[in-house]
Amino acid sequence: xxxxxxxxxxxxxxxxxxxxxxxxxxxxxxxxxxxxxxxxxxxxxxxxxxxxxxxxxxxxxxxxxxxxxxxxxxxxxxxxxxxxxxxxxxxxxxxxxxxxxxxxxxxxxxxxxxxxxxxxxxxxxxxxxxxxxxxxxxxxxxxxxxxxxxxxxxxxxxxxxxxxxxxxxxxxxxxxxxxxxxxxxxxxxxxxxxxxxxxxxxxxxxxxxxxxxxxxxxxxxxxxxxxxxxxxxxxxxxxxxxxxxxxxxxxxxxxxxxxxxxxxxxxxxxxxxxxxxxxxxxxxxxxxxxxxxxxxxxxxxxxxxxxxxxxxxxxxxxxxxx
Amino acid sequence: xxxxxxxxxxxxxxxxxxxxxxxxxxxxxxxxxxxxxxxxxxxxxxxxxxxxxxxxxxxxxxxxxxxxxxxxxxxxxxxxxxxxxxxxxxxxxxxxxxxxxxxxxxxxxxxxxxxxxxxxxxxxxxxxxxxxxxxxxxxxxxxxxxxxxxxxxxxxxxxxxxxxxxxxxxxxxxxxxxxxxxxxxxxxxxxxxxxxxxxxxxxxxxxxxxxxxxxxxxxxxxxxxxxxxxxxxxxxxxxxxxxxxxxxxxxxxxxxxxxxxxxxxxxxxxxxxxxxxxxxxxxxxx
Numbered sequence: 001x002x003x004x005x006x007x008x009x010x011x012x013x014x015x016x017x018x019x020x021x022x023x024x025x026x027x028x029x030x031x032x033x034x035x036x037x038x039x040x041x042x043x044x045x046x047x048x049x050x051x052x053x054x055x056x057x058x059x060x061x062x063x064x065x066x067x068x069x070x071x072x073x074x075x076x077x078x079x080x081x082x083x084x085x086x087x088x089x090x091x092x093x094x095x096x097x098x099x100x101x102x103x104x105x106x107x108x109x110x111x112x113x114x115x116x117x118x119x120x121x122x123x124x125x126x127x128x129x130x131x132x133x134x135x136x137x138x139x140x141x142x143x144x145x146x147x148x149x150x151x152x153x154x155x156x157x158x159x160x161x162x163x164x165x166x167x168x169x170x171x172x173x174x175x176x177x178x179x180x181x182x183x184x185x186x187x188x189x190x191x192x193x194x195x196x197x198x199x200x201x202x203x204x205x206x207x208x209x210x211x212x213x214x215x216x217x218x219x220x221x222x223x224x225x226x227x228x229x230x231x232x233x234x235x236x237x238x239x240x241x242x243x244x245x246x247x248x249x250x251x252x253x254x255x256x257x258x259x260x261x262x263x264x265x266x267x268x269x270x271x272x273x274x275x276x277x278x279x280x281x282x283x284x285x286x287x288x289x290x291x292x293x294x295x296x297x298x299x300x301x302x303x304x305x306x307x308x309x310x311x312x313x314x315x316x317x318x319x320x321x322x
Numbered sequence: 323x324x325x326x327x328x329x330x331x332x333x334x335x336x337x338x339x340x341x342x343x344x345x346x347x348x349x350x351x352x353x354x355x356x357x358x359x360x361x362x363x364x365x366x367x368x369x370x371x372x373x374x375x376x377x378x379x380x381x382x383x384x385x386x387x388x389x390x391x392x393x394x395x396x397x398x399x400x401x402x403x404x405x406x407x408x409x410x411x412x413x414x415x416x417x418x419x420x421x422x423x424x425x426x427x428x429x430x431x432x433x434x435x436x437x438x439x440x441x442x443x444x445x446x447x448x449x450x451x452x453x454x455x456x457x458x459x460x461x462x463x464x465x466x467x468x469x470x471x472x473x474x475x476x477x478x479x480x481x482x483x484x485x486x487x488x489x490x491x492x493x494x495x496x497x498x499x500x501x502x503x504x505x506x507x508x509x510x511x512x513x514x515x516x517x518x519x520x521x522x523x524x525x526x527x528x529x530x531x532x533x534x535x536x537x538x539x540x541x542x543x544x545x546x547x548x549x550x551x552x553x554x555x556x557x558x559x560x561x562x563x564x565x566x567x568x569x570x571x572x573x574x575x576x577x578x579x580x581x582x583x584x585x586x587x588x589x590x591x592x593x594x595x596x597x598x599x600x601x602x603x604x605x606x607x608x
Contacts (some may be wrong), residue, residue, distance in 0.1 A: 006495070035507075051608075054406075054409070054410045055410075056406060056409055056410065056607070056608050057607040057608070058605070059608065072412075074414065075412075077410060077411060077412040077413075078412045080410070081408065081410070082407065082410040083407075084406045084407060085401075087403075087407065088402045088403055088404055089404060089407065090332060090335075090404060092335055092336050092337055092339050093332075093335070095590075101328065101332055102411060103329060104325075104328045105325060105408065105411040105412070105413055106411060106412060107324070107325075109414075142354060146407075149407060153411075291374050
């Protein structure tokens with residue numbers, strides 16, 4: 001599959017009371033048709049990277065290409081769309097006028113614009129608010145109109161920065177479904193989000209950035225697969241249980257059920273053989289999964305975020321006591 | 323260019339909502355009314371004072387409106403982050419910059435147009451009564467002559483139109499300067515800087531005199547004055563008040579040709595500032 005986004009050695013430095021490396025030699029590829037999660041704590045360099053991809057700011061080193069065009073190139077911007085974080089639009093316009101304005105920037109003719117505006121307003125659930133001025137829109141409605149403007153040009157690559165921020169749960173699910181439907185249409189989505197549950201559900205691959213550096217990247221299913229397997233059985237003999245304890249090293253008995261946690265696939269096979277050999281009955285073999293939240297916390301914890309940890313109320317109380 | 327026009331139209335719509343511009347517009351109307359009152363208490367020929375004061379009001383409030391509009395054109399886009407969703411579309415940066423300037427110039431044109439229209443309206447009403455100094459008792463007591471009235475009003479309207487044209491192109495320069503400076507300066511500093519340039523530009527005859535003085539105790543002043551003279555716009559050339567206040571003075575100049583010449587100078591000078599702005603904005607990180 002061809003690369004939709006290709007970034008090599010991308011570096012961005014800012015000078016604010018000394019040099020700050022916002023993005024440090026970032027290299028990644030996003031394949032066409034995939035939903036790619038771009039994760040990281042606040043200040044990790046995600047938005048800076050997105051801005052470099054769109055040509056809003058310029059890299060100090062490295063290159064970036066989108067659909068074979070240099071980042072920021074005008075031809076590239078015809079094929080790409082962007083939803084900024086906490087979008088703010090011209091609030092003197094109505095929802096319909098705003099989409100028409102963006103349609104004009106793509107040089108769409110009047111007939112196509114009118115049709116497209118109606119379709120998109122319906123798609124994002126704002127059909128009845130088309131004639132309403134944006135200053136009367138709620139935060140969630142602004143997010144919806146932001147998504148609509150990002151679709152005005154029927155883009156091949158969509159760059160979304162926190163698309164579900166500020167949405168109520170129902171709208172949240174609707175937008176998530178919309179993002180998934182974009183994959184079905186063969187579009188590539190570059191999704192920067194703190195909503196890890198969304199990312200886990202919709203993304204094919206993810207990358208995690210911290211302090212401007214890429215610290216983890218991979219397929220979501222592979223990252224989530226922990227490697228451990230839970231085996232449940234009944235009627236396991238004491239002899240078999242002893243042997244299993246020796247190789248799995250982690251077994252419990254619950255309500256007459258024997259549960260073993262196997263550290264790898266080799267042990268799974270041995271444990272299954274022991275259960276069967278001891279006339280036991282195998283109930284289930286379940287590969288254990290972690291959540292993306294666990295992976296994220298582990299990754300960022302390992303990379304370190306000194307001075308940014310939020311403490312607990314207990315720590316505060318202890319501190320006061322001292 | 324088509325895209326620049328799309329940006330310009332949007333900027334115009336956005337700028338018209340600004341309350342401060344409407345306040346300036348209202349204040350200019352109030353000042354016109356006050357000038358009208360002053361007109362009745364002056365010994366000079368009625369109308370001349372009002373015409374010159376009226377155009378001066380249009381110029382001063384026009385300058386305030388153009389500076390206030392232009393200093394926020396691009397900083398507001400960056401602060402509100404609307405610039406991200408626009409510059410990520412297939413639009414060249416020069417089109418955006420030019421579009422913002424054109425939107426500002428359109429706003430200034432609209433506001434100056436409204437002020438001038440009010441001035442023309444008042445002058446049309448004033449023209450019902452013939453000028454006092456050039457009138458004898460017979461004329462005063464003569465019956466109302468619509469043709470005379472229209473002729474007098476038409477003359478005044480043409481004069482205001484000529485004055486407005488010259489004022490507008492002066493303000494086009496001011497808008498271009500403020501828009502370009504907004505790429506480097508905060509709105510407050512930019513407001514002061516552009517106002518300074520406008521004032522110095524309007525006093526270029528004094529600057530020229532300072533530049534030519536060799537016996538100046540402080541040697542830097544003539545050099546500084548020379549720098550201002552060659553770099554800053556010559557707004558004093560846009561001053562056509564003399565021909566209004568002293569219409570009896572014969573001048574061998576075609577007033578409309580002169581207005582067209584200074585307007586062309588305004589476009590060219592504004593173009594230079596815009597060129598600098600476009601070059602800077604092309605590499606500006608947003």
